[in-house]
Amino acid sequence: MENLNELKGKLTRDGVDGFLITNEINIHYLTNFTGSESILLITPDNNYLFTDFRYVEQAQQDIPWINIIERKVSLIRTICGKLKQLHIKKLYIESLHLTVNQYYEIKDTVKGIHVLPVQGIVEKYRKRKTREEIKKIQQAIDIAEKAYNNIRKKIRAGFSEKNLADVLEFEIRNQGGERSSFEIICAAGSHASKPHAHTTDRQIQDNDSVLTDWGARFQFYNSDLTRVTFTDKISQKLREIYQIVLDAQCFAIDKVKPGRIAKDIDSIARSYIEKKGFGKCFGHGLGHGIGLEVHEGPVINKRSKEILEEGMVFTVEPGIYIPEWGGVRIEDIVLVTADSCNILSHLPKKITDVYR
Amino acid sequence: MENLNELKGKLTRDGVDGFLITNEINIHYLTNFTGSESILLITPDNNYLFTDFRYVEQAQQDIPWINIIERKVSLIRTICGKLKQLHIKKLYIESLHLTVNQYYEIKDTVKGIHVLPVQGIVEKYRKRKTREEIKKIQQAIDIAEKAYNNIRKKIRAGFSEKNLADVLEFEIRNQGGERSSFEIICAAGSHASKPHAHTTDRQIQDNDSVLTDWGARFQFYNSDLTRVTFTDKISQKLREIYQIVLDAQCFAIDKVKPGRIAKDIDSIARSYIEKKGFGKCFGHGLGHGIGLEVHEGPVINKRSKEILEEGMVFTVEPGIYIPEWGGVRIEDIVLVTADSCNILSHLPKKITDVYR
Known part of the structure; x- marks a missing residue:
């Protein structure tokens, strides 16, 4: 009104x-x-x-x-x-x-x-969320997190990507979500090399890492999160790439505060990934605003001149994708506060915490 | 190609x-x-x-x-x-x-x-489907029907509209559907007076009729069906209205064949409902084409001059809606054949068959 x-x-x-x-x-x-x-x-x-x-x-x-x-x-x-x-x-x-x-x-x-x-x-x-909107987004995040926690133990060999997505969808609703915010992406092993992979009937293999990108809708507001989980038999390469993506994300989030230009936040993650030799493998923007739409303002990419303001809510989701090998993306949601930001999502992401 | x-x-x-x-x-x-x-x-x-x-x-x-x-x-x-x-x-x-x-x-x-x-x-x-497309639509219908049959027994007092929709969504996926074709409508009692009611947390009451409008997506093709179910304690009015809607639907389907004009098919159902005194309570079109989109050509309403052709696939879904009282809609999918039509959906709809 x-x-x-x-x-x-x-x-x-x-x-x-x-x-x-x-x-x-x-x-x-x-x-x-x-x-x-x-x-x-x-x-x-x-x-x-x-x-x-x-x-x-x-x-x-x-x-x-x-x-x-x-x-x-x-x-x-x-x-x-x-x-x-x-x-x-x-x-x-x-x-x-x-x-x-x-x-x-x-x-x-x-x-x-x-x-x-x-x-x-x-x-x-x-773009600037009211207190009431932030509450709804927080609820949408909490629901998505609870749902993921409840299905995490089901991520194992023999299950298909689609089985996982279907069970996660049900859990999202079971936790009070209206539905998932978008078609859930579950991508196992090399399939994760496509940032927006379609979930298929492919069976998860013993040593596959599994990337899940999902969100819950609550009272018309959305969440959007990504986690990768894996067995303890992961390759050295996967371990290294995971850590690079995680560090890139944390460095970027650390710099979020009012007055910063969106492309400078993108650049923190991007230049770190470039320095590590994977610049060409991170082809999408760092993030996007979220609220009534899953993708809305502010745009957070390497061209965005938008200035961050208190009340903005957006994802931070760097990734590294290697065709025919696989991919890692880690996505959280932040709220710009008066002097920095709050991370609204809380699922574990340290490499020691994401084994299934 | x-x-x-x-x-x-x-x-x-x-x-x-x-x-x-x-x-x-x-x-x-x-x-x-x-x-x-x-x-x-x-x-x-x-x-x-x-x-x-x-x-x-x-x-x-x-x-x-x-x-x-x-x-x-x-x-x-x-x-x-x-x-x-x-x-x-x-x-x-x-x-x-x-x-x-x-x-x-x-x-x-x-x-x-x-x-x-x-x-x-x-x-x-x-608008005109190939044999391969028809197979996919048939699959999308079969999945939707199996899913509904599996949850029908759960439609009872104490369950909320949302519970039902969530369980039906899961069953659709379980039967091989990618997901439901659209947000499932479950509307209990007077809530069904809104043709596109939002599914809510409202609990189903003992004597509520329950309208469900749902569909399954299979290999990008969709289905779209509506059924009403009720206890044996329904009112005489509900029984009469149900029968009027069902008769109107059957009369219209009977006349589907190549060469007919869409509005004439609409008119068969509409004039019957009008004759029975409920003309003002049937405010939407009789149906719509379905395929890659849930709503696509041909348009089947009282203004549509489209000529029916072999290979067209559309819904036939008359309804009667009475504010604060409730509503009835019955929806099936037909395929126009060389000389008439095939009804692709087969869920029971005789009044004696739809008690839960």
Whole structure:
């Protein structure tokens, strides 16, 4: 509500008559509406939610303070009718979330309208989490951690990657999660060389390391963690690489505080991995913001000029991937505090602690 | 592959130099690539997949016959570079799946390019399923049905909606499904009045009817079914409404065959429900195509002029919803055959068979 009012102020200041919110996550963030395939129109003095029959009753209960408009024709045509009726002349649209088709339908149907593409406006609010949001993220993390702890002992030869993922999914729900935040990655042995490996029916072998990347959703907020576990028969190479990734992660986390530039945090982990000779094996960014979406702002990679602020929550997840050999990634979630950061996730990760 | 070649023929005939496929489902359909956040460029004599570090190894294995281009800057900027290099002058884009932002980035960066919005081209191929696709959908249905049968006995007072959904999710995976096709809806008693109710922690009461809407994903193909189950203490009203919905569904299915117009099929169920006095309580369309997406073409509603063709697969799911009282929906999946249709789902639905 607070952000919605701030948005209305912005519209007035910018001399704009309306703002069409087509990103469903942004709609939920601004209003708490939980349906899908709906669009929100904000004007300086009113709010309209365009939805269909399936969600009308729910919307009337969830958000009685918003005008609910049930579409009888297509959603965008219904909206065009309302734009005409309200004499909207200048309209902000979310350029990252409006399709070319919707864009032209508005421009072609509502004569004389100026459609002004903007981006990242609601997303900017979302980057800094409120106390209530942090509590939900913490819950999402706690659930994910408990679930992993409960299945860790099942990670052994004979089990398939998919068996593991399925059991973990069930445990996440059992611990109070709505569901997992994304399709769980369980990658055994050389399979872990793909940072986003698909979980397969491949059986875990005796000496395989197993990489698990999972998260829990709790009241629409997400977590995202990665751990590797292995037997005591691991190779010297795996042991070394694990330690490099862990050190890189810890060094980066140590430097997180308000005012730092995201790419400088990325660079701490990346340059350490490069120094150790594995620079080419760490091809993705160091992390990403997390909240209502698993991937949201701030971007934490080698090009990101975003400045860290108190209240930001993001993952720190360096990795080393060697085709046909395997991979190691360690991922935790941090909250930027007034003068440094809190690590919100607590699963053991010292090499002596992650044997299964 | 066949469709990809057909597309190339179309580009040549239309005098177009390239087609940018931004709908990930369409990319999977055309190429079998299974990663995300990637874009496909088809030219009359080549194919390029733009992706990031996470999917490069996977793409090289999945689709070695496509040029894999790893982005170093943003995906769309990488694509713009290639469009310039290839001297693309006329480019088809998927107007339902390209954002306004991507659209302007291409137009502004690649001077002199004509960006031509088209829609539904790949989706049109997808409406008629091949024999192989039908097999996968049948598997997705069989898995969903076995899973439901295994949990049906657990639908009883004391269990919460969420418990049920969680156990059903696990059973779907246990039966060989990758996961459920969408968030399972379990709605007890009056809660079923919302066609897309959220599953909650609400406990099932003794005389509640329970509506379950679920599906299984198998090798990327989906199923989508709905059943209602109840105790023997149901009210006369519930019994009557159940029978009306079931009759409406059967009458509509009876008329499915090639050449019919989708809205006429919708109308059979709708006018029957109207005749029985519940017209206002059936606010959604009769059904939707299903395949790689849970909702895809053909559209089966009261406005749809699509003509049914052999090989189309869609749901038939009339419902009656009464606010604060409850709702009934029955959903099956049919395949249009040469002269009528096959019902691919087989769970019992006679009123005497659905007591729990």
